[in-house]
Amino acid sequence: MSAAVSTPPPSTSTAADVLLRTEGLQVHFPITQGLIIERRVGAVRAVDGVSLEVRRGETLGLVGESGCGKSTFARAVIRLVDATAGRILFDGSDITSLHGDGLRRIRRRMQMIFQDPYASLNPRMTIGSMLAEPVRLHRIASGAEAEKRVKHLVELVGLPRNAINRYPHEFSGGQRQRAGIARALAVQPEFIAADEAVSALDVSIQAQIVNLLSDLQREFNLTYLFIAHDLSVVRHISDRIAVMYLGEVVELSLSKELYDRPLHPYSIALVSAVPIPDPKVESRRKRMILRGDVPSPANPPSGCRFHTRCWLRRELGDPERCTTETPELRELVPGHAARCHYAEELLGRDRREKLVEVAASHSDPRDADEETVTAPDAGPAEDQTVVPGDPLHP
Numbered sequence: 330m331s332a333a334v335s336t337p338p339p340s341t342s343t344a345a346d347v348l349l350r351t352e353g354l355q356v357h358f359p360i361t362q363g364l365i366i367e368r369r370v371g372a373v374r375a376v377d378g379v380s381l382e383v384r385r386g387e388t389l390g391l392v393g394e395s396g397c398g399k400s401t402f403a404r405a406v407i408r409l410v411d412a413t414a415g416r417i418l419f420d421g422s423d424i425t426s427l428h429g430d431g432l433r434r435i436r437r438r439m440q441m442i443f444q445d446p447y448a449s450l451n452p453r454m455t456i457g458s459m460l461a462e463p464v465r466l467h468r469i470a471s472g473a474e475a476e477k478r479v480k481h482l483v484e485l486v487g488l489p490r491n492a493i494n495r496y497p498h499e500f501s502g503g504q505r506q507r508a509g510i511a512r513a514l515a516v517q518p519e520f521i522a523a524d525e526a527v528s529a530l531d532v533s534i535q536a537q538i539v540n541l542l543s544d545l546q547r548e549f550n551l552t553y554l555f556i557a558h559d560l561s562v563v564r565h566i567s568d569r570i571a572v573m574y575l576g577e578v579v580e581l582s583l584s585k586e587l588y589d590r591p592l593h594p595y596s597i598a599l600v601s602a603v604p605i606p607d608p609k610v611e612s613r614r615k616r617m618i619l620r621g622d623v624p625s626p627a628n629p630p631s632g633c634r635f636h637t638r639c640w641l642r643r644e645l646g647d648p649e650r651c652t653t654e655t656p657e658l659r660e661l662v663p664g665h666a667a668r669c670h671y672a673e674e675l676l677g678r679d680r681r682e683k684l685v686e687v688a689a690s691h692s693d694p695r696d697a698d699e700e701t702v703t704a705p706d707a708g709p710a711e712d713q714t715v716v717p718g719d720p721l722h723p
């Protein structure tokens with residue numbers, strides 16, 4: 330177990346404020362070999378020691394590149410996949426190994442909304458029967474009372490009344506996502522994990538669904554874990570944001586603070602790539618390009634997992650510590666933590682801006698020489714991963 334696994338998350342909240350808490354949560358998927366006798370030859374360390382709190386009524390945003398473990402983390406906390414190690418506490422109770430009735434009871438309180446509602450809605454069921462099913466199954470209501478509840482759910486999420494008798498394929502993507510939200514709400518949950526819930530939608534529809542989720546949160550005091558690769562969407566809805574890299578949380582802070590003053594070199598690269606609507610500001614801005622392939626979660630780099638792509642390490646003359654010593658997630662200012670030995674270098678505004686400017690000028694494809702960097706529209710060079718406008722899904 331690395332030092333990072335036992336690191337407590339930065340927090341000033343009391344136990345009563347916290348609805349969900351993970352302690353050193355690990356989810357490893359075995360890699361096996363052999364057709365007749367299967368041998369375990371390794372493991373994909375999808376989630377590798379994540380300690381996080383989600384406070385009652387808040388939205389915790391979770392961002393990071395494809396494959397960094399966001400979905401696996403969400404699936405583990407709502408107990409769709411088993412934890413390899415660590416603990417999950419919901420409302421103060423350890424739910425890590427719950428089974429049977431205990432798990433069913435807790436499932437009612439935790440729901441998930443998926444990226445593709447079409448895949449999670451039964452195409453042969455009308456929206457009405459799909460919503461009535463969990464209401465009856467969890468004995469929330471029956472008979473006329475259940476029908477009333479279904480009508481109420483349909484209205485709550487802004488679907489037309491006649492949606493009750495229609496099938497998922499009759500709806501647009503945004504409407505289907507509304508149906509997915511209604512289904513999650515049917516069992517009156519307290520916690521919802523929204524996994525890329527708006528990522529497949531057009532920008533204008535995204536905003537409508539995000540607003541709907543915010544309204545519902547206020548009305549029912551819901552707590553959200555909101556996963557998205559679009560940093561601007563996460564910013565809009567999140568109170569706090571956790572940034573993941575290769576199975577670990579590398580930064581955790583208030584949403585605004587993360588955008589104003591990211592303290593991990595990885596987050597700085599992500600934030601630098603979020604497009605700014607003002608074309609003048611956008612054209613002057615330096616982008617940070619992350620070089621190097623994303624390492625395999627089956628064989629993460631030694632020391633700091635980000636060291637193979639870290640621009641700050643290069644600017645600091647490649648200190649050995651980055652490759653030999655695992656950094657902990659440290660609180661650097663109240664409520665703001667980063668997993669970097671040298672995050673203090675980025676605390677002071679002048680020093681940070683200087684470092685970022687120099688590193689970005691080495692990496693921005695608009696400035697750099699063609700031998701070392703390739704412009705985003707030309708595709709990444711062999712030894713580079715380019716972070717263009719959409720930083721997490723290039």
Ligand SMILES: Nc1ncnc2c1ncn2[C@@H]1O[C@H](COP(=O)(O)OP(=O)(O)OP(=O)(O)O)[C@@H](O)[C@H]1O
Nearest residue numbers: 358373375394395396397398399400401402558626
């Ligand atoms: N059931 C599984 N068996 C084996 N490996 C898995 C399984 N589920 C996920 N993984 C691996 O675990 C790692 C994390 O995957 P995960 O889906 O959690 O990432 P993600 O951050 O949600 O990515 P994306 O942004 O693409 O959705 C990946 O390397 C993935 O291939």
Ligand code: SF4
Nearest residue numbers: 633636639651669670
């Ligand atoms: S510990 Fe080193 S490699 Fe890791 S983020 Fe900090 S400077 Fe970069």
Ligand SMILES: [Mg+2]
Nearest residue numbers: 399400401524
């Ligand atoms: Mg995912």
